[in-house]
Amino acid sequence: MARRSSTGAIVALIAVLLGLWWARSTQSSSTSSSPTAKDLIRGKNNTVLFLTTETHGLCNVHVATAFALAQRHPGTSVNYASFPALAKRIARTSALAAASRTDPQIEDNGSPLITFHALSGASYRDVVTNSTAYSGMSLIHGPGLAGAEGLCRVMDIGINGWQVDDHIAQYHSARAIMDAVDPSIVVVDVLLGPAYAAVRDARRAYAVLSPNTITGHTPAVQPLHTMLWKYSLIASGIPYPMKTPKQLLINLIYTYKMIRCAIAKASQDAQKLSVLQAAGLQSIVDVTAMYDPAAPFITQTLPGAHVDLLVVPDNFVMVGPVNLAGVEELLLVNDGAATLPPLLEWVRRGPTMLINMGSMYEFREPELRVMAAAIDVVLREVPGVQVLWKAKLAKDVVGPESRYFRDDEGLLASLCQEGQQNGRVKVEKWLEVEPPTLVLEENVVAYVHHGGAGAFNDALGAGIPHVVLPMWADLYDYATLVEYLDIGLWGCPETSPVWEVECLSSAFVEVLSGRGNETSSRGSIRRANAARFGEQAKKQVGRDVAAQEIARLASL
Structure with missing residues (x-):
């Protein structure tokens, strides 16, 4: 049996090494062209075009940076292309930028500071949540080996998941918008696959702006051997750094499974490409070609708030948390408002734990009941703390047999x-006040979230500890990251993505420890670590730094 196990491990190792070699070799022969800098087309000077998805978790960094460009760089023409669902938000962001300009020398000609352009075809949310094969909840999977098939499914949906007609429509509309705007720099969201390919095919100068950490974008540039012993793959759930032979073996097998998934996905993309090329498209950006070493890459990573990297590519710029934190309060001050939003008034009554599971997750009744029971434990065991819970409900939150069928308000009241x-x-x-602003409130003492990049960085910038409840893909990486940095906890790691009252309440009570005169050494250390990152983040405003870099690129 021992010999069979060791033989299997050796076979897996060989397979993994071959797979890693394949993944790297395909980067140089990708189905999507990556022009050299001297060949890039630069249009009208000081003209920026953002090309992004419409989902909050992915586009928040782009919207915040567009705000900062419009607010602080009046000589830059700011254009934003996305799906129609984002149009109202961009209009509001443009108005916020105009209202919060502090330079009296800037003239207001009445035109929007950010011009919106609508992309054609199905939106990213449509692809993810309304796929004929999967529902939105199908995104949920476990970490590691048990969740490998689920992660492969997420990759299938989330990377180039558009049907052919929608893919073609998005691609052509992106190219038409680029032709009309003629930007000197395009700022892209790498998950907007058809538009990303259109940018490369049009040979436009572009930069990537990403909500994710530098770690998630640079595994391919780390020394090959580190994939076997230092860095685990996305969603593995394995703590960093790997320490035990069991962890190394699990990561080896998991890596092998995910390489098989990537090969299968690349094969599907190649088949899809032949259909797209027949319709006049040139390329597709597959999973092996999302990182372009020649393009500027701006990430909201706070230096030091990531795992140790042996190689940090020269094209990366780490700017810290990028959000619209404090913008609403700034406007209230400028407008001389006599009253605060009721939600801020409520938070300012006392120490508050915020629970926000992001824009994609929707609660059903079983999860609502578990979360509520865990909160009840907190109320009993942690005197003086109050809880603000954003509970976005699924359409089928309860069945027709429930007394709360079509009675969401009654359900929430229960x-x-x-x-x-x-x-x-x-x-x-x-929430009537955006989370990045809420967490800046002194009374918000802990943040419970799903592990999205935005939520992680909001808490990081505020300097408060987290409880991460991951459910898919890189959310598991943020759960292990908060524990590695010792600024929070992974809630219910043994049962994820399922929650149980005992492990959930235990994490909540623990993350609330270490406040004031409390003597909890672990809680105090965790809180102090989080506070240090918060102080570091406050030294510069991430959205302003990102905007400054993009304005520089637009003026070259």
């Missing part, structure tokens, strides 16, 4: 009844 009645719990389907 959660944490005593806590809601005595004012210590507030349950909202949507």
Whole structure:
């Protein structure tokens, strides 16, 4: 048996090495062209075009940077292309930029500071949530070996998941917008696959702006051997650094499985490409070619808030958290508002734990009941703390047999009844104040979130500890990252993505420890570590740094 196991491990090792060699070799012969800098087309000077998805978790960094460009760089023409669902948000962001300009020398001609352009075809959310094969909840999978098939499914949906007609429509509309705007620099979202390919095919000068950490974008440039012993793959759930032979073996097998998945996905993309080329498209950006070493790459990574990297590519710029934190409050001050939004008034009553599972996750009744029971434990064991819970509900949150069928308000009122009645719990389907602004409130002492890049960086910038409840893909990487940095906890790691009351409440109570005169050494250390990152982040505003870099690129 031992010989068979060791033989299997050797076979897996050989397969992994061959797979890694294949992945790297395909980067140089990708189905998508990557022109050299001297061949790139630069259009009108000081003209920027953002090309992004419309989902909040992916485009928040782009929207915030567009705001900063419009607010602080009046000589730059700012254009934003996305799906129609984002149009109102861009209009509001443009108005916010105009209202918050502090330079009296800037003239207002009445035109929007950010010009919106609509992409054609199905949106990213449509692709993910309304696929004929999968529902939105199908994104959810476990970490590591148990979740490998689920991650492969997510890759299938989330990377070039558009049907052929929608792919073609998005590609051509992106090229038409680029021709009309003629930007000197295009700022792209790498998950907007057809538009990303259109940018490369048009040989436009471009930069990538990403919400994710530098770690997630640079595994291919690290020394090959580190993939076997230092860095685990996305969603492995293995702590960094790997320490035990068991972890190394699991990572080896997991890497082998994911390489097989990537090869299968590349084969599917190649088949799709032949159809697209027949329709006049030139290329497709597959999973092996999303990173372009020749393009400037701006990430909201805060230096030091990532795992140790042996190689940091020269084209990366780390700017720290990029969001619209404080913008709403800034406008209230400028407008001389006499009253704060009710939500801010409520938060300012006392120490608050914020629970926000992002824009993609939708609660169903079983998860609502588990979360509510865990909150009830917090109310009993942590005196003086209140809980603000954003609970976005699924359309089928309950079945027709439930007393709360088509009664969302009644369902929400049934959660944490005593806590809601005595004012210590507030349950909202949507937050009237954006989370980046909320977490800056001194009274917000902990943030429970899904592990999205935006939520992670919001908490990082605010200097407060996290509880991460990951459910898919790189959300698991943020769960292991908060524990590596010792600034938070992975809630329910043994049962993820499923929650149980005991492990959930235990994580909540633990993350709330170490405040004031409390003597919890672990909680105090964790809170101090988080505070140090917060102080570092406050030294510069990430959106302003990103905007400055893009303005520089636009003026070359």
